[in-house]
Amino acid sequence: MLEIKNLHAAIDGKDILKGIDLVVPKGQVHAIMGPNGSGKSTLSYVLAGREEYEITDGTITLNDKDFTAMAPEERAAAGMFLAFQYPIEIPGVQTTTFLKTSVNAIRKQNGQPEMDALTFLKTLKAKAEKLGVSDEMLKRPLNVGFSGGEKKRMEILQMAMLEPSFAVLDETDSGLDIDALKIVSEGVNALRGPDRSFLVITHYQRLLDYIVPDVVHVLAGGRIIKTGGPELAKELESTGYADVIEAA
């Protein structure tokens, strides 16, 4: 379970998150929608532990662990995963090598033995195939020259390999074609289960047709201004944010 209490965060002295309270129980999918610049990606970075953001007030706990002062790698080992809105290209680091390093780094932090090379490759191959990630992509440097959609698939493949207990998907649907949207959603749905929860950030109702959320929140001006069921997303799709923001 993820619990965020009165979270305030700033970057370069500018307040972006201004008091967020949010609880995502185990097994649930929550969606966050909201206008550009409202702080959605900021929230995702703060959850993953990006150090440029300063938490000026409030707390984050995941499965009763206080995340607020933890390093990004410790958070990852404790089950946090962020699928980036803009995945980073890392020249010179081969994708497969990276994935293996990542899987084993997390296992090591959790006191587990390294995954042996054969099991790793088998697991990777099976999961990559399901997500339509080619062998050739796995041999290339991480994200370098990948198309927008390929990068998003790679994020979901990483999530599938790391099996986090909490995943934030920041606009994973943007840049995906219709078929890819389906494939990626299936990938996410396959991971849904009683011990795993998701925070899905999106601008489009369409994604939520595939990944049906339990709860939808609207984030504006660094605060959650409205919370509802899946129907809220449909409502926003037809009315836009203006009415909701005004009413808040």
Next chain:
Amino acid sequence: MMTLPTRYRPESAHGFLQNPTDGAQWRSEALAQLKARGIPSPKLERWRYTNLAGFEKANAVPAQKPELSFNPITLPWMVQNSRKLVFANGYLVFGDARLTLGGHLLEVPYDADPMEKFNDGMLWALNTAFMQDGPYLNLHEDATIEIIHVGLGHDHPQLASPRTVIEIAAGLNATIIEQYIADGAGVVHTNAALEIEVAANANLKHIRIQDEGYTRTILSSTHARIARGATYEHSFLNIGGALSRQEFWMELLEEGAHAAVKGAQLVTGRQHMDTTVLIEHAAANCTSNQTIRNVLAGDAVGVFQGKIHVHKIAQKTDGYQLCNTVMLSDRASMNTKPELEIYADDVKCSHGNTVGALDDAPLFYLRSRGIPEAEARRMMLTAFIGDLFDALDDNIKDALNKRVAQWLDHGIV
């Protein structure tokens, strides 16, 4: 008209090397030149960033032939079936004496051009004045040759002056690997001079690893002359030396010649490391590539000066230069000076230069995947050195990359 390498034109033997059998004369002329001009001072434009005052003050005496205290087989050789030579403080201590200057020191027509035009002459003259031995590789068949220079330290600082002469006959493929390593306490400084000629359509891969401890001054001057359709590719990995400066003067003398200098300077503590390159395009349709990557930590100082000089006749020149530096400490400093001097009108020359800390965004990305910060940094630095040595044979490439990895794991202070 064809411009042939000087060595091929007997009538052009110049200066005090006119009579190569008269050893006493060329040595004393080099000494006279040295005395007249002195050790290069930072007042000279090309020596602005590197100060040899400490080296001069050390008052090193010319090195004597030392005793070797270890078995040369235990040295870090890279290629199984290479021909192997070991020099200690500039003297042959292991290997085939026929591949060295030792026996016929006085017969070889030494290259005197650098005394006039290169590194202001002084270091070349210093080497000429004191050299006793060194590799003499006059190749008429394909070969891989490995040379290890061991600097055996002394109570009173000594100066080793190895001279290397490499001549690759037309159409051959050769690989020459040089390693400079340290042994024993105490100090021996090194001032190496290398003259290299690559004849038409020959390919020379020259790999140089400078890993000679952290207490010594290590100087080297490399003059390469490259003929029609020939390539000279120099790859280096510089790790050692309290103060080091390597200079290259590469002359592309005939059409279709290619020169490359690709390497990494890994600098830490209070080290000072300098790479200075001059590439002269003296014929049309030649290409050159300078790819330099620096990692600086601690209070280190790095220098890269790279000049592309395109002569008027050198149309269709393609000259490339890129120098990238990662700073791991804000106390370290990097001095970079790119220079283009172009007299032809139809040329393509580019240079670029970046200096900065490791990027936060990829670092965070890796860490968000559970990779601890130190390892994430190491991955990024490994990637930064990256493909530098990719064109080399696997065993050489692996040895170089392994040495880089060792430095990243244990070398940074």
